[in-house]
Amino acid sequence: MEPVEDRRWARDLRDTFRCAGALLGLLLLVDHFNGRLTLWRGALWLTLAALLLVVLYPARVRAGEGWLSAxxxxxxxxxxxxxxxxxxxxxxxxxxxxxxxxxxxxxxxxxxxxxxxxxxxxxxxxxxxxxxxxxxxxxxxxxxxxxxxxxxxxxxxxxxxxxxxx
Incomplete structure (x- = not known):
């Protein structure tokens, strides 16, 4: 039998990238309009968005005959x-x-x-x-x-x- 997998994983992964991207965009936008955007603050916001991406990253679940993996x-x-x-x-x-x-x-x-x-x-x-x-x-x-x-x-x-x- 062929292994089966989570059909919604790709969508969940896209949503994870969208959330991290939206957070990054909003933080950069707010800083830009407040006149406080600097290279260091931009790096901080990028790090925060990357951390959100790591936390929200969905596990890819697959199952075959006799096994299941994440x-x-x-x-x-x-x-x-x-x-x-x-x-x-x-x-x-x-x-x-x-x-x-x-x-x-x-x-x-x-x-x-x-x-x-x-x-x-x-x-x-x-x-x-x-x-x-x-x-x-x-x-x-x-x-x-x-x-x-x-x-x-x-x-x-x-x-x-x-x-x-x-």
């Missing part, structure tokens, strides 16, 4: 989804799904990626069932069930919206 700005993390030992949902400012395999692999992704990409979710769900059947997945059945319910709910709402039945 490539960030500097490195790629990979986990064997057919050998998972735990799946946890971390709540906070942004919800994260943490997957760990028995080989020490760890991937942290946004659950929205799975909701927006049913094909990525399908790969993960199929392989996590193998982990459950083999007994390696000891923690995380509830988290997976919640994600499954969310994916199914969002998919049904999309079908109703597209067909005009909402």
């Amino acid at each position: 490539r960030g700005l500097l490195r790629e993390r990979r986990v064997r989804t057919d050998r998972l030992v735990s799946v946890r949902c971390l709540d906070g400012v942004s919800q994260r799904l943490v997957l760990r395999d028995e080989f020490g692999g760890r991937v942290e992704i946004d659950p929205v990626v799975l909701v927006n990409n049913p094909d990525v979710w399908h790969r993960l769900a199929e392989d996590s069932h193998k982990s459950l059947a083999s007994g390696s997945l000891t923690c995380g059945e509830t988290a997976l069930r919640r994600i499954a319910e969310r994916v199914e709910r969002e998919t049904a709402e999309t079908v109703f919206r597209v067909s005009g039945l909402e």
Whole structure:
């Protein structure tokens, strides 16, 4: 089977560049109209925009038979989804799904990626069932069930919206 990936990653990356560019443009514009724009202040604003770009940079999530990876700005993390030992949902400012395999692999992704990409979710769900059947997945059945319910709910709402039945 061919690997599947987050279809919205390119759009998210463009949005990240737009946010950083808009911040840089606004800061330079304000400084210019106040007559305070200097080379050093411009460099400071450029650094601030670059920092925003690094913080907002979206992970590129891909999944294949038996694996899931998330490539960030500097490195790629990979986990064997057919050998998972735990799946946890971390709540906070942004919800994260943490997957760990028995080989020490760890991937942290946004659950929205799975909701927006049913094909990525399908790969993960199929392989996590193998982990459950083999007994390696000891923690995380509830988290997976919640994600499954969310994916199914969002998919049904999309079908109703597209067909005009909402």
